Amino acid sequence: MKYAIDILIAERKEIVNELKKQDTDRNRNLENLKSIDKALKWLNMLEKNNIEDVSKFEFFRLPFKENCFASYRIMCDNEAESIQDLQDENIKLFPDDVILRRK
Secondary structure: OHHHHHHHHHHHHHHHHHHHOOOOOHHHHHHHHHHHHHHHHHHHHHHHOOOOOHHHEEEEEOOOOOOOOOOEEEEEOOOOOOHHHOEEEEEEEOOOOEEEEEO
């Protein structure tokens, strides 16, 4: 992934240099710059979290329920039957949040 990041960084530098010139298509270069910046943020986040093989992961978007002010909570059930044995992990998720989960 480092190779792809390095290529995008080099391309970003070229676009910035192009933008410094007067005879350039500013709008196209600015859009390309935004696109590269977005891709770099994603690639850096994936690399930081050691997510190499995208085929092993999927995105799951939490659905909206009737009460849009409700939140989801992550609980550890400790493989117990009793509701008293649940441990709240104090992580609140809300409708439309996205979870990256391992397949």
